[in-house]
Each structure stands twice: as structure tokens, then as C-alpha cells.
Amino acid sequence: MSNSERICVGAIAGAFGVQGEVRIKSFCAEPEDIANYAPLSTEDGTRVFEITLTRPLKNGLGARIAGVATKEQADALRGTTLWADRGHLPSLPDDEFYHADLIGLQVVDTGGAKIGTVHAVHNHGAGDILEITAPSLKQALLLPFTKAIVPTVDLSAGRIVIDPPDEM
Structure with a gap:
């Protein structure tokens, strides 16, 4: 199955406690929804x-994974x-997109001039940032x-x- 048919919905951040519980970082709009996409x-x-989610934790969720019984x-x-399989995820409104759908898209300015391609989408808590790369750019453009x-x-x-601010 290709990645276009699957979407990254979270990551395992490591052990929580000594009984095999893990800390999960959910990339879902509602973090607990990650359990619904199995x-x-x-x-x-x-x-x-x-x-199986066990409890909310600071910066994540506690969970048990079948077959994982130790901290190691x-x-x-x-x-x-x-x-998760794309088919298990909800449809999005017209103005929302899965990050996986944006990566690889061609980027042009309002005049149609090619700028580059979307290399990655980052979110450090204040909103999504597009990382745009191109051979003509000395460094990635972050918008x-x-x-x-x-x-x-x-x-x-x-x-x-894109319609970047004049200072860019």
C-alpha cells in the first residue's frame, strides 16, 4: 500500500512507566481520535x-500496545x-488538508512562476509551516x-x- 493511501496519525514517544505502557504523540485534531483509526x-x-488508550498525559496519551509488556x-x-488507512479517516472540509496531500505539490506564485515543491509540513504549535525546496533556492523557504x-x-x-509577503 502506498503512502498516498495511508496517513501518519501519530508516533510512539517511548515508554511510560515500567509495565510496557507507551506515550503516544497524536497528530490528530482531536488527539484521542487516533484510537478510532485502527x-x-x-x-x-x-x-x-x-x-488501547489508557490516559491523557502531558504532551501525549498513555497507551497499551498488544504484545508489549515491558519498559524495554x-x-x-x-x-x-x-x-492509518486513508479510508478509516474522516473526510475533511474544503479548506483543510492532510499534510501527506500537500507534500510534493508544485508551488507557484500568483503570476504562475514556479517557485519549487512542498518538501514538508511542520507544526510547532502555532500553525502549519510549509517547507518549500527548489534547486534555485539556497535554503528552504518556510511559509x-x-x-x-x-x-x-x-x-x-x-x-x-502562494502570495508571499513583499519582504520575502
């Missing part, structure tokens, strides 16, 4: 996880991303993913239109 798997699909087993999963700066996202055409 089965969850690794990025390459080679491992499938049966996850839980720690071994640290950094593992959790992927807030707002309606003012990104007025058009056309998934069917595989491109986004």
Missing part, C-alpha cells in the same frame, strides 16, 4: 499495532510513526500555511499558489 501500522506496513519493549518502539499566503490549494492539479 489498525495502525509502521510506515512500511510491516508491523500492525493494536492500541516499549522503549524499543520510540520514534515509530503510526499510520505559514494561511489563507493569506496560500490562497489556492489545487490537489487535482497538483499545485498550490
Whole structure:
């Protein structure tokens, strides 16, 4: 199954306690919804996880994973991303997008000039940031993913239109 058919919905942040419980960082708008998108798997699909949420934690959720009974087993999963089949996820309103759908889109300015491609989408708590790369750029261009700066996202055409501030 290709990554376009699967969406990264979270990651295992490591062990919580000594009984095999893990701390999960959810990338869902409602963090607890991650449990509704089972089965969850690794990025390459080679491992499938049966996850039961146990409690809210600071910066994440506590969870039990079937077959994980020790702190060492839980720690071994640290950094593992959790992927769900796109079909298990809700449809989004017209002005919302899964990060996976934005990565790889061609970026053009309002005049149609090619700028580059979306390399990644970051969110450090204050909103989404698009990382745009191109051979002509010395370093990646980081733009807030707002309606003012990104007025058009056309998934069917595989491109986004940006209107960056004049100082950029």
C-alpha cells in the first residue's frame, strides 16, 4: 500500500512507566481520535499495532500496545510513526488538508512562476509551516500555511499558489 493511501496519525514517544505502557504523540485534531483509526501500522506496513488508550498525559496519551509488556519493549518502539488507512479517516472540509496531500505539490506564485515543491509540513504549535525546496533556492523557504499566503490549494492539479509577503 502506498503512502498516498495511508496517513501518519501519530508516533510512539517511548515508554511510560515500567509495565510496557507507551506515550503516544497524536497528530490528530482531536488527539484521542487516533484510537478510532485502527489498525495502525509502521510506515512500511510491516508491523500492525493494536492500541488501547489508557490516559491523557502531558504532551501525549498513555497507551497499551498488544504484545508489549515491558519498559524495554516499549522503549524499543520510540520514534515509530503510526499510520492509518486513508479510508478509516474522516473526510475533511474544503479548506483543510492532510499534510501527506500537500507534500510534493508544485508551488507557484500568483503570476504562475514556479517557485519549487512542498518538501514538508511542520507544526510547532502555532500553525502549519510549509517547507518549500527548489534547486534555485539556497535554503528552504518556510511559509505559514494561511489563507493569506496560500490562497489556492489545487490537489487535482497538483499545485498550490502562494502570495508571499513583499519582504520575502
